[in-house]
Amino acid sequence: MENIRVRFAPSPTGALHIGGVRTALYNYLFARKHGGTFILRIEDTDQTRYIKGAEAYIIEALEWCGFTPDEGPGFGGDYGPYRQSERKDMYAAFAQQLVDNGKAYYAFDTPEELDAIREAEKEKGNHTFKYDSKVRATLNNSIRLSANEVQAKLDAGEPYTIRLKVPENEEVKVNDLIRGEVIFQSNELDDKILLKADGMPTYHLANIVDDHAMKISHVIRGEEWLPSTAHHVLLYQAFGWENEMPKFAHLPLILKPTGKGKLSKRDGAKLGIPVFPLSWDGGTPDDSFVGFREFGFDPGAVRNFLAFLGWNPGTEQEIFSEQELIDAFSIEKIGKSGARFDWDKAQWFNQQYIIASDNKALVPVIRKEIQKHGHDASDDFLAAFAEMMKERVTFYPDFWENAYYFFEPVKEYDPKTIRKKWKPERRPLFEQLLERFDALEDYTGENVKATVEAFMADNELKFGDVLPIMRVGVSGTMKGPAVFDMMALLGKEEVNQRLRKAYDVMDEAHAS
RNA sequence: GGCCCGUUCGUCUAGGGGUUAGGACGCAGGAUUUUCAUUCCUGAAACACGGGUUCGAUUCCCGUACGGGCUGCCA
Numbered sequence: 014m015e016n017i018r019v020r021f022a023p024s025p026t027g028a029l030h031i032g033g034v035r036t037a038l039y040n041y042l043f044a045r046k047h048g049g050t051f052i053l054r055i056e057d058t059d060q061t062r063y064i065k066g067a068e069a070y071i072i073e074a075l076e077w078c079g080f081t082p083d084e085g086p087g088f089g090g091d092y093g094p095y096r097q098s099e100r101k102d103m104y105a106a107f108a109q110q111l112v113d114n115g116k117a118y119y120a121f122d123t124p125e126e127l128d129a130i131r132e133a134e135k136e137k138g139n140h141t142f143k144y145d146s147k148v149r150a151t152l153n154n155s156i157r158l159s160a161n162e163v164q165a166k167l168d169a170g171e172p173y174t175i176r177l178k179v180p181e182n183e184e185v186k187v188n189d190l191i192r193g194e195v196i197f198q199s200n201e202l203d204d205k206i207l208l209k210a211d212g213m214p215t216y217h218l219a220n221i222v223d224d225h226a227m228k229i230s231h232v233i234r235g236e237e238w239l240p241s242t243a244h245h246v247l248l249y250q251a252f253g254w255e256n257e258m259p260k261f262a263h264l265p266l267i268l269k270p271t272g273k274g275k276l277s278k279r280d281g282a283k284l285g286i287p288v289f290p291l292s293w294d295g296g297t298p299d300d301s302f303v304g305f306r307e308f309g310f311d312p313g314a315v316r317n318f319l320a321f322l323g324w325n326p327g328t329e330q331e332i333f334s335e336q337e338l339i340d341a342f343s344i345e346k347i348g349k350s351g352a353r354f355d356w357d358k359a360q361w362f363n364q365q366y367i368i369a370s371d372n373k374a375l376v377p378v379i380r381k382e383i384q385k386h387g388h389d390a391s392d393d394f395l396a397a398f399a400e401m402m403k404e405r406v407t408f409y410p411d412f413w414e415n416a417y418y419f420f421e422p423v424k425e426y427d428p429k430t431i432r433k434k435w436k437p438e439r440r441p442l443f444e445q446l447l448e449r450f451d452a453l454e455d456y457t458g459e460n461v462k463a464t465v466e467a468f469m470a471d472n473e474l475k476f477g478d479v480l481p482i483m484r485v486g487v488s489g490t491m492k493g494p495a496v497f498d499m500m501a502l503l504g505k506e507e508v509n510q511r512l513r514k515a516y517d518v519m520d521e522a523h524a525s
Numbered sequence: 526g527g528c529c530c531g532u533u534c535g536u537c538u539a540g541g542g543g544u545u546a547g548g549a550c551g552c553a554g555g556a557u558u559u560u561c562a563u564u565c566c567u568g569a570a571a572c573a574c575g576g577g578u579u580c581g582a583u584u585c586c587c588g589u590a591c592g593g594g595c596u597g598c599c600a
Contacts, residue, residue: 357536358537
């Protein structure tokens with residue numbers, strides 16, 4: 014294959030949606046797979062929608078996911094600048110070139126005038142007004158106006174846009190790597206604005222100019238762009254670049270978990286699940302969201318989950334490392350239909366990633382979680398803790414939520430267990446057990462177990478009589494790791510102290 | 526409304542003219558585990574509908590329905 018150069022080209026208008034992250038992922042995987050270049054280009058041509066901080070968010074999100082651009086703002090590269098606002102001047106020149114060639118024209122219609130026409134058409138019960146070859150000769154533009162009139166307007170500084178003059182009666186063929194050949198009738202296409210009155214290009218112009226200038230080989234983007242790709246093809250032809258036109262691949266959309274339509278930020282809020290990679294604070298409750306990162310996801314799990322939303326390797330393997338994803342990825346395997354965002358599956362992926370994590374790797378993430386609650390512990394303690402708990406959590410915060418008692422006193426004792434398992438008359442026996450523990454020199458899980466077994470044999474008790482007491486006494490709950498391991502990690506002094514207190518609590522519970 | 530794209534278990538999907546239509550998540554049951562979780566086993570669960578083409582269509586073609594996208598001086 015030729016030099017593979019792909020770009021991810023988001024608009025800094027807010028938090029990067031998870032669908033955008035998937036688009037970035039596919040671009041990234043494709044580039045890596047073919048030894049190509051992954052480029053980040055910021056499409057900030059709409060100053061009215063520009064949001065400060067959005068670009069930084071996008072970059073942080075990409076890096077968290079592991080998709081560091083090879084070229085882009087702040088990443089270097091020979092085809093910069095990579096922010097469209099910084100490329101403003103070149104777009105006007107290209108638009109002008111099209112006007113000079115007769116491929117585009119000046120249009121002096123104001124937004125208000127156009128709105129009025131749309132409104133009038135609507136009242137007449139007609140379909141939406143389209144600025145196209147059928148009507149352009151009747152509008153306020155250089156098609157209808159004489160050269161002198163146009164020049165006069167230009168000289169007078171009247172604001173204008175430049176529109177693409179879509180040819181009549183042509184078939185425009187788009188070859189899509191995922192959908193095959195898609196044919197549009199040029200008569201159905203409107204004369205898209207290329208250059209806005211403020212001198213900024215629209216997406217359509219900037220996109221083509223930049224993709225060409227940056228030698229983009231493949232455009233991998235969301236399906237919402239498929240209809241306008243016809244215009245883009247026309248633009249490549251108008252510039253005489255048709256032989257250097259990139260190949261297109263339009264990705265299926267990510268749909269809502271339930272109900273109709275594509276996934277939106279509202280879905281996250283409604284269901285209490287993240288739909289953004291990172292948390293975002295837009296200043297208002299309506300524009301603030303939790304991210305996958307803050308929710309406690311492993312970025313590898315997010316990557317893996319996203320990769321499978323619309324793509325499948327064709328094998329039965331589901332868990333893929335980044336390298337495996339790169340090796341297995343191919344555009345041909347991308348599906349055609351929209352994929353529903355599956356929260357259950359996302360959770361499963363995360364759980365699998367945590368289980369497969371190295372205990373040492375988990376130490377810093379667990380430390381972060383318990384520090385949120387004002388605690389800390391040694392690396393060794395945390396590694397042992399990780400080993401016991403990693404099969405019992407779904408998200409990172411669960412390490413605290415499900416096992417806080419490793420770090421602070423038990424808050425609540427499971428009443429059901431107390432009721433069923435605690436026999437006040439056995440209190441002396443259980444006191445005696447504490448003495449046996451005290452006598453233990455090497456307080457390991459095995460030794461604790463042997464001690465308990467001996468205790469049971471001597472007193473004709475069964476596991477079911479003793480272990481629930483130990484478990485609830487130490488952790489307060491009937492859920493958790495193997496008791497003996499837990500006890501060994503906590504240590505003799507701590508355990509005995511906890512048990513003594515628990516005996517009192519349980520006696521009290523029975524008394525009342 | 527117009528244009529474009531799509532449609533296999535509830536969900537993500539594999540498959541492809543003749544298959545017991547496969548896997549995963551979730552769900553149900555069971556085994557292991559003193560608990561919980563993990564793990565393992567089993568089960569229920571799908572080719573949208575109607576016409577063609579064909580000896581034979583879930584698979585190819587057309588239509589319908591349904592879903593989705595676009596239809597901005599937004600991207």
